[in-house]
Amino acid sequence: MAWNIGANDVANSMASAVGAKAITIRQAVFIAGILNVLGAVFIGSHVTNTIRKGIVSTDIMTDPQVALIGALSALLAAALWVSFATWKSLPVSTTHSIVGAMIGFGIMAGGFAVINWSKLTAVVLSWVISPVFSLVIAFVMFKIIVKLILVKEETFVKALKLSPAFIGLAVFIIVLSFLFKTPLGKKMAIDSWAALLVAFIFATLLGYAGRVLLHRFIPMDDNSSAEEVFRKIQIGTSCYVALAQGANDVANAIGPLAVIYFLVKTGGVGAQVPVPAFLLLFGGIGIACGISMAGYRVMDTIGTKITTLTNTRGFSVDFAAASTVLLASKFGLPVSTTHAAVGGVLGVGLAGGIEAVNFRIVFQIMIYWVLTVPAAAATSMIIFKILQLIV
């Protein structure tokens, strides 16, 4: 499961950076692998809880036998469905597969009553909201870049001058996500206003530090343009997307596993299952393995196929995707990084940043998004029944 995530979803975080030639394929695979593990271990645990108990009520978990079989069937069903999708080349979201599988097991174990419908509605809404939100951010971001930098006479100087603002904005979001999402941030127990202040200070400092570094590393000659500046910034944003992805997606693979682990160890299950760090590490490494083995081929395809994405566009896409994933996780919605990235590309496309974008592909993708949940649920139900017969 984790392997699948690594193999397929890595495209979302690194695609724009590779497509825009900000980093090489080898670097992308390496960075994505490391950061996914880091994200999984340090930021991951919070989300794991959300997915496990959010949609299916914990009432059915009181019987350890049922819970064990259920978690196992959910994991198997999601893994099966994602593998099937990979084999058939269907674009499905791993996040939604696991959500669907959990629902299927919930229905089998406790009937329709155990499903938390309002949560499910939120999930369905997130299919629409996350791409749209990402689209809007990317659109606005790109328009701003065009208006403030590209139109000007001395684009390079202008870009350098404004770089603290862009770096700062990215840092602001990253720091906020750390403070709000990680166990580390929770421990510090900073309230929202203080968090905003801290993030703002970090953003200002790092923004200016970034400009100094940019000054040092980019040679000032006639060829240098705004793209050069954004190329460097984009490395940072791509890293962030990879980090957020590790945090977000490790839950898909590890959530049910955590339940099983907890059951085997203690014989019962509470309302909340603490996820041991080594399981997260395990999941993170699984993702990293997927990236290193299959990610290369994916990146290669991206690097050769997406040639019209330049650094300013790539930055806008990354920024939009990262912000969307952060915000959605804040509300506890299991969003897919795929949706956010697709929305970001469309946003830049609408702003006229890309020579040709296929808008209609969205409707096709949407069909698979909608199909994923029932399909995974059905698979999960069947496996649940089979396991019940065996045990």
Next chain:
Amino acid sequence: MRIPFISLFMTSPFDGLQEHAEKVKECAWAFQQAIECHITDQCEAFEEFRLNVDKMESEADSIKRRIRGHLPKGTLMPVDKFQLFRYLREQDKVLDAVEEALDWLSFRSEPGIPEALEKDFFLLVDAVMDPVEEMCRLVLETRKYFRSYSEKQRKIIKDIVHTMRRQEHDADKVEDAIKEKLLNMQIEAITVFHMIRLAETIGSIADHAENAGDMVRAMIAR
């Protein structure tokens, strides 16, 4: 389709436009050689040139159809789809005019272009070649503009369009001079008709190139 991110991106229609523009330029060069060959009389290769232009024209046609056929509904581009098609149509008409001029000339190869007009026709062909060559550069620069959106690049495009307008105007003047001469010559009426139609067709090459330039100007309008 496994990775939706990739399937979002499609082959840019600008690739095709550029390819098409290159074809037009190649054709125009062949056309120039063909006319020179026809006028100098010592050349046997006119027919060969003409067939070559015919062949290139049909190749360009298939490029044109490929561009039109591969822009599904819901394609997001920095320019309006129909602006792109209008541009492509004008670019293609340049080629049609080149082909037609050669065909028209071949229908009545004897006595051909009267000696008194040879120099004027040389001038006219040279005059229409300029905007065609500019047009080829225009596609390249337009593509660069949509990549950078810089004001400098926009200025370059506007300058090219201006140059094309001026060149078209110059070609018009040469064309008018030929017509005036022809109508005052003491020659067979059929030759007059043949030559006037020839001058008009050659002149229209520049007209269509100018129209293409105007379409680009509309594309980059803010």
